[in-house]
Amino acid sequence: MIRLMLADDEDLIRGALAALLELESDLTVVGEARDSVAAVAVAVGRRPDLAVLDLEMPPGDGLRAATEIRAALGIPVVLVTRHARPAVLRRALAAGVGGFVPKTTPASRLAAIIRTVHAGRRYVDPEIAASALTENECPLTARELEILSVVRSGAPILDVAAAVHLAPGTVRNYLSAAMAKLGADTRHAAARQAWEQGWI
Template identity: 50%
Template sequence: MTDEIRLLIADDQALVRGALAALLDLEPDLRVVAQVGRGDEVVDAARAGGADVCLLDIEMPGADGIEVAERLRDQLPGVHSLIVTTFGRPGYLRRAMAAGASGFVVKDTPAAQLADAVRRVHAGLRVVDPTLATESLTSGESPLTPREIDILRVARTGATVAAIAAEVHLSGGTVRNHLSSAIGKTGATTRAEAARIAEDRGWI
C-alpha cells in the first residue's frame, strides 16, 4: 500500500514491543518496520526502515524517549514521535513536547485509540492523553534549576554530598546549597524525598 504508515517501536521490554507491534500490525494502514530496545538505536533504525512515526518509551537504556524525540526532530525532521509510556507524569509531558514529540499517551490506551493517535500524529496533529494534559496545566512548570535537577538525579541513588559533588564537579558547600533549595521548592524534608517528589512529577 502506498498510503501505509511505517512505524518504529522503541521499548526496552521485548514483550511490550511485541504486543504493540502485533496490535498495530492488525490495522490495514499501519506497518511496523522496526523494533529496538535501546534509545540510542532509534535514529539509525528509523532511517534504515523509512519510519514515518516512532513510538517511544521514556525509560530506555542508551537514551530516554524524551532525548530520542529531540534527536529525531533534529536529525530526521520528517519523522514524528509519539511517547507511549507507563509513566504518565505531567513533567514528562511538558519535557517531551518541548523536545519535539508530537504525542504523549499511556500504555493502557486501548488499541483502537493508539492506532488513531498514530494516524493523527502522522497527519501533523498533536495528541495528548487528556488526563495528563489537565494535570500538566494544574501542576505548573518545574521550579528546579538545571543544576538542581542534575544534583537530584545523583541524589536519588543515595549518594553522599561528597559523592554528588565529585559527580557534578562542584564543591560540597555548593551542592548543599542546591540541595537545600531543591528541598524547599519540592516541599520535602530530606534530599531523598526531594528527589522522589521531583521524579514522581517528571521533573528529573
C-alpha cells in the same frame, strides 16, 4: 499504508505492540529497536512514516531519540510512557512530539492515535494535559536539579559533591534550598518529588 517503526527495550512488549498494530489493515511495522541509539539508526535505515518510541529506554531516554529522529527525518513521533509526568509532556511537546500516550491508554485506541498523528495533528492524553496545565512551574534552579538527579541514585553527599565538582558544604546548601522549596524533610524525599513532577 502507514509504515511504522517501534522502539521499546522490553522485547515482549515491543512484539506485542507490533502484533496489535499489524492487525490494522493500514498499518505495518517496518523496523524495531530495543534501545534509543538503535532506534535512531533503524529510523535512518528504514525511513518509516512514523516512529513509536517508549520514553523509558536506556541509554538516556526516548525523548532524545525522538528529537534526533525528528531532526534527521522530520517524521512524526508518538511517545509511549509508563510514568505520565507533566513536565515531561511539556518537554516532549517542545521537542515536536506529535503524540503522548501513557500505557494506561486502552490498546484499542492506539491505532487511531497513530493515524491522527500521521495526519499531522497532535494527540495528548487528556489527564496528563490537565495536570500539565494546572501544575506549578518548577521552582528549582539548574544546579539544584542537577544535584537532585544525582541524589536520586542514593549516593551520600560526599559522592554527590564529587560527581558535580562542588564542595560538600555547597551541595548541602543547594539541597537545603531545594528541600525548603519543595517542603521535603530529606534530600531523598526532595529528589523523589522532583522526579515525580518530571523535573529530573
